[in-house]
Structures are given as structure tokens and as C-alpha cells.
Amino acid sequence: MTRRTTGRTAGAPDAGAPTRRRFLAAAAVSAAAVPLAAACGRAAGGGAERTGTLRYQGWTGQVTLPELAEDLGYLGGVRLEWVGNTASGPQDVQSAATGQVAFGGAFNGASVKLQESGAPLTSVIGYYGTDAKNYTGFFVLEGSPIRGPRDLVGKKIGMNTLGGHSQAVLDLYLRRNGLSAGDVAKVEALAVPPVSLEQSLRQGQIDVAALTGIFQDKAIAAGGVRRVFRDYDFLGAFTAGSYVFRDDFIERNPDTVRAFTAGVAKAIEWSRTAPREEVVARQMKILAARGRNESPDALKYWKSWGVAGRGGLMTDREFATWSGWLKDAGQIREVKVRPRDLYTNEFNPCANGGGPR
Template sequence: MNPISKIAGTAMALMLVSSLVLSGCSKDKTPSASAAGQNGLEVAELRYQGNVGAVTYPELAEDLGYLAPLKLKFIGNTISGPQDIQSVVTGDTDFGGAFNGAIVKLLAAKAPITPVISYYGVDDNTWSGYYVLDGSSIKTARDLIGKRIAVNTLGAHHEFVIKEYLHRQGLTQDEINQVTLVVVPPVTTEQTLRANQVDVATLGGILRDKALERGGIHPLFTDKELFGTFSAGSYVLTNEFIKNNPKATRKFVEATAKAIEWARTTPREEVVARYEKIIKNRGRKEDTKAIKYWKSTGIAGKGGLIAEKEFSTWVDWLVKEGTIKQGELNPKDLYTNEFNPYLNEAK
């Protein structure tokens, strides 16, 4: 593990220990109980973090009317999946989402959470590339030794993909440790690459497409090339929340699943128009230009159904890395599709 990743991992572990200790005395997790009772649910609202200039599927579900009578309470934005799900553990939010590999690491640390629905993934239209400047001396994985790669956060999707690429290309663990991952806000990643402040930039979605329009860059590899089509991340709830709020849990998952299918089956232009309306109406002073580049959900399972391989892949990877022991985690026990309305259809 390179020094940056090691520090991040240690910090995450310490914060997890603290959060688990504090969970018994965290703030009230059932706001507006009386209002919720009138609607037949245990809670009236769900606290969450959003993404600047983007629309999450729970937000889409609320706008489409699928989530009612539940309401969402926005508490801020994040660009980090690990941070998002840690906020769930500490009781600052009710749900959050992250890359499945990051979730597995938290589950190995005994975090009391359960993934309940997929919310992003990789397909022919939605993927991330790891880009170098045209004319760069970097042609192969071995050329990355001693180089710097920009990622949005540590311990999540891009770190796993990069390390898998390096493993597959035959680099030793010592050589992989010499590849430095640098956290750079996604909106400035392209600029950082063009200014030669990093050697490789992780780009996806609009940021990738706009950078390609400007030219002068090309991908060294992509996550789609490595893993094909798959759901990559899940929303999680705490086990306590699921136990105490089964009706609200089912409502949240059902509404989110329906929103995913709406986005999957509705003409792209209509989806983009809806997203633009949501962004404008919520009044967060955001630019809607990015949403025009939306192409697909990227989610593999209907309604966000989670497939076992979407967790077994990362369990096996962490065993290979020496992070967890063989047999320590059973992928089948790490998630649930119980609340997803498309489960019976899939069976």
C-alpha cells in the first residue's frame, strides 16, 4: 500500500471504531415520528448527502412521487463514497452509497450496515477511463511506477480498478506501492492532468466527454475493459434502521428501484429534462450543463437488484490483497434484495 492509501486506511479504521462506539448515543434517528405515524411509516424523512450538479435516484424517486409519504432531507454534498457510508454509520445520515469494494472493507471492520440496492455501475455508455496526455511516455502499466494518478477519493472504485489493472499487468506489490494516488476534485482533474501536475487522470461521464472534445488525451485503460458490465456501488442502511423501520426501508428501496427503472426505460431526452428541472427547483445554485451528458444508469440489475458476483469479486480481491482472510466474509450474507419489488420477477 502506498503511504497515502495507508494513512487513509488507518484513518478510516479509527473513525469506524469511534463511530461504532458512538452509535449507541447518536442523535435521534427517527425525526417527525408523529407525522410518520399518520402515514403508516416509522419515519417521515430520510437524511442524505447529494452530488453537485447531479440527481440521485432517491431524489428522482421523490420528484416522480414514488417516495411519498417519505421525504428527503438534504444535509450537504459529497464526492466520496467511503465518507458517505461512514456518515450512515455515525448516524449523521440515514442512507448513503459507495463502491461495493469499499462497503466490503467496512463490513470486514464490523460496520453495522447492509447494502440494499445498487445505484451506479458500468455499461457501454457509462464508464470511467484512466487518461494520459497524447505524447505521454506512459504506454504500459510498468510505466506507471513512480507516477501519480488523480482519483476522486481513496479506498473506493478507482483505487480498486487501478490496482486490479496493475495486478493483471504483472506488477509486484512493491512496484504497485510505488504508484501514487492523488486525491483531486473531479471538476479540476482534467486541468491537473493538462498542467502536468499528475501523470494520469481518472475521468468519467461529462468530465470525460468534455475533455475528449478538447482533445489531446487518450485512455491507458478503462474499468469497462477490465470488468465488463456490472453494478459497482450500493446504497446502505444501518442494521438498526432496517430493524426499527422495516416499512420505511421497503418504501425507500421500492421507490428508488422504480426510479431506476424509470430512468432506464424513459427516452434519454426526457430523463435529462427531468434532471434539469430537479436541479433548478432545488435551489442549490448549481450548473445544469453536466446533466446534458447523462447517457444511462449503468446499473446491471433490474431495479438495482444486487448480484452476488458484485460482492464476491471484491471479497476475493481483498483476500488476494491480504486485507481479509479466506472465508472471513460470505458474499451471500453481505447484502439483501429483500425489499426490492423486482426480486420475484428476477426469480
Template structure:
């Protein structure tokens, strides 16, 4: 982004929003409007009844995702991952799943709802990230900035990683809860800046506020000179799960055992992060980044604090979706009540159904019928 890097342009809120939401709908309708999604290398489509064992995914630079951790820890069994590319955008990640470019992707709950409402044949299967008192997203200004309240943001620029997702939902909720009118909220400009460049853009005053989470937030705080105007946990209340992994329904139907191994492996990785000493988790992340050879830095990993996911084993609940209903309605994304069974299932999560434990042992006597979440 030009304010953040040569040759790139910071795009205004309305332009990027049209791109993020409009493109999502166009891509989905294109993919589903002519006889369904085309089968790819890792999709359903075998004729011999054999399930695919390779799952395609997008990674995140300088980070270790839950599927990557699950594979390294041996939690996926005979299922292997195929890295396709990196992404810093949740909507892009799940659009890639919808169009069969990948088999699993993660995004903010609101973006998941948006994609499914647009007609994408995908379903959320496990929580992918969340917020707690250790791991959360802050919306930062410089220490000497005159911005002190929500009203001070009118006419200002806030850096976010993408539009139509978690950060926009929280910012909009914060502004609305602070008494700003819809017209005033429209005057707060959201601009897209890659997460790894947000701190620099803020310090160079290319934006007035920046969105920082996880290790990037902690690194900025360690450097000093910034302060949080608000946090998502403070606005929404917490802890809470804020995003999910989605898989195409045709993949789930054709590869139920592979899907169970994948989703349950992710659930075990969540609990491994929750129960393992922090130093060991960081060491494992550094090891994974070093051996995958993507020319990345592991420097920021030392700031890692917690898995963030609130629910045991990433089990999805109704409230993970309904807590965003007011925002989604006001944004024109939904009209009426959510169709929760269409949005998610816990069926493939062995920790959620009670058929497996975090240690990997089976519970054959436990019923698997309770696959829905609870409020």
C-alpha cells in the same frame, strides 16, 4: 487540492489510504463499541411504533442521485428526503450512515465490505451505480503523454476521487494483470483530487493520469487532447454493478415500511432512467438541479448516456461482491470467504422480490421469500 486548487494539498497514496481505511475503522468502532449507534433525527428510536418518514442523505454536486430522482418522480410515496450535505467520497458517504449522521449512503462494493468487516451495523440494500458500454470510468492521460503501458505508470501520479474504493481497486487490478510486482505497484502514486477538478489537474500536468467517469469523462473527450490508457469495463469486464446503497440495520428493523418505500422507489428510478428517452432524463435532471437551489451547474448533464446499473431494478447478486475478493484479499481487507448474507439483502426492494413493478403496480401473488441474489 493544491495541484488542483489553491490552499489544498494533494496527499500521497499511503497517507490518504491510512486516512480512508483507518478512519473508517476507528469511526465504526467508536460508534458501535459503547452500546450501539446513537439515534439521530432520522433514525430508529420512536417509542410509539410509528415509522420515521424523513430520510437523511448526502448529495453530489452537479449531479442528481437516484433517491433524489425517485422523490421528484413521486416514487417514494409519503417518504421524504432531507439533504444534509454534499460528498464526492463513497467511503465518507457510508461512514456517515454507520455513525448515524445520515440514513442512506452509497459507495463502491469494496468499501461497503470494508466497513461491514470493521463492525459497522449496516447492510447493502440495492445497487447504486454500475458500468456498461455507455457509462464507465476511464483512466486518462494527455494525448501526447509517453505513458502507453501499465509499466509506464511506475513513479507516476494518478488522480482518484478517494482511496480504498472503486478507482483504487480497478487500478490495482490493472497493474497486477499487466505483470507488475507488488513492489512496483506501490510506486504508482494515487492522489486525491475532486472529480470536478480532475480534468484541469491532468491538463495542467499536476498529475500524470486522471480518473474520469460519466459526464466529466464525456466533457473531457469533447474538449479533446486526452486518451484512455484503460477503462474499468475493459479491466473487470462488463456490464457490472460496482456499488450499493447501504442503510443501518437498526433503521431497517424499526422502519421496514419506510425502508421498502425508499429502496423500491430507488429501484423504480433506475428503471425509469433505463426506459426513458435520454433527452427527457437530462431535462428532468436539469429541472431537479434548478429547483433545489444549491448554486450548481447543469452544463455537464448534456453528456449523460445511461443509468449504468446492469441488474433489473438494482437487484444485488452474490457476484457483485465476490468479483472483488481477490483484490480485497491482496489488499488485506478480508481474510477468507465473504459472509454474503451479512453484506446485503434484497428484502426491501419490491422490484427484486416481485411484489411491485416498475410502473408502480403491486403483484400481491408473488412470493417475497427469494431475497438473496444469485451468482
């Protein structure tokens, strides 16, 4: 399939391939039918009727942004159909690539790797990231001798999935601190379910736990752990993961993708402005109502989605960083796909007069 050139904000000039022009023509019809406000706050409501059901995978004990957007009434006529829980971000986007679900969400590096291999996917909106409140931290027990990068050689590092955000951050941290490829190879990354990471650390099954979000805050609140480093320290604020759709799904269903993207964008901005207690209470209500026998305890530690761009807008940097890492780590032979060909902001109403927050 001819890959579209989609990494520019709406309205930017582009001399793309024929597939791209057909796609833009369809999107233009959609935009004419559904006027979008310059600010993303009202974009998900009103306009032409939107229909469609999006099959997706969820996460145990967590509420995703699409689930929040649906509960807030921001998805318009689009409905979500939960088909089960995913084991990891890479597995989720792989399911989207094979058509098992309509969309998937993962660390951008995992999506880049799939797209570099020819998977016909496009990222449409960022949904999680790193900021001062929400980051990936690598924690040890308080009495651990591990203090810096060289202390990690020969140690076991637990993380939610291999090939995802935590492993990429760990690898970058080690390489940027001068460790040789041989030493980096001696740092053992182990996949541990997020809900079990803290327990595995405290029981001595792993030496370091890569903790994020509510699981990190829960561990800190319990005490007895110490952070060695975090991605925010050397990468700053950035959107780390995005939702992807297959290209053929986007071309067939531009209205549905637009409604989904606008709804998630609005949910992101609602979460920024609503009192934190209200955001937490809303997530707890959603978790209880779906009746999947999950504990809501970790949700009370929610602070931020960590999304850098307003309404989930994405930038080249958030993909180029991981393209370069994949090549340096030997996971791809060369970078063949330009960052701007991996994602699009065209469905995001915040692109019209928006910009990074």
C-alpha cells in the same frame, strides 16, 4: 450484533440467525400491508401509507437516484432531507454507519471493508455500475507516452477518492498485468475532486485521470485526451456501488426502507426507458430547483447509471470481487463475511420475477 444472512432474493429458503428471523417477520408484515407488483414499475405507489424522513448527503453538480426518485414521485410518503454534500463514497457510508445520515452510497468494496470491520450495515440496492456507456476510464493527454500498465509505475493517478472504485480498479489492472507488489506501490494514487480531475490533468498536476460518467464525457468532448484502459475491458458489466442502511434502522423502519428501495428501483427503470433527453432535462430541473449555486453543464453528458441488475438487483459477484481484492491488497487479513451476508434484494420489488438485465 449478529449479522443477518440477507443475500438471497425474496422467497429463497434460509436458515439464518434469530436476528434474521425477526427481521424477516417484520418485512413479511410490511409486504402484506403493501402488495408489490411482480414488475417493479408500479411497486412504489399505492398500498399502506408510508412515512419517514431520510437524512442524506448529496453530490455537488450531480443528481442522485434517490433525488430523481423523489422528484418523480416514486418514494411515496418518504421524504429526503439533504444535510450537505459528501466528499466521497467511503465517507458517505461511514456517515451512515455512525448514524449521521439514514443511508449512504459507495463503491461496494468500500462498504465491504466497513462490514468486514464489523460495521452493522446492509446494502439494499445497487445505484451505479459499469457498462458499455458508463465506466471508469483512465485518461492521459493525447501526447502522453503512457500506453500500458508498466508505464504507470512512478506516475501520479488522480481519482475522486482513495479507497474507492477507481483505486480498486487501478490495483486490479496492475496486478492482473503482472506488476509486482513493489511496482504497484510506486504508482501514486491522489485524491482529486471529480470536478477538478480534467483540469488537473490538462495542467500537468497529474499524469492520469480516472474519469467517470459526465466528467469523462465532458473531457472527451473537449478533446486532447486519450483513454489507456477502463474497468469494463476486464471486468465486464457489473453493478459497482450500492446504498446501505444500518441494520438497526432497517429493523425499526422496514416500510421506509422498502419504499426507498422500490422508488429507487423504479427510477432506475424509468431512466432506462425514457428518452435520454428527458432524463437529462429532469436532472437539470432538479439541480436548478434546489438552489445550491451549482453548474448544470456536466449533466448534459449523462448516458447511463451503469446499473447491471434490473431495478438495482445485486449479486454475490459484485461483492466477492472486492472482498478478494481487499485481502490480496492487504487491506483485510482474511475474508470473514460471506458475500450473501453483505446485501439483500428482499426490499426490491424487481426480485419477484426480476433478475439481472
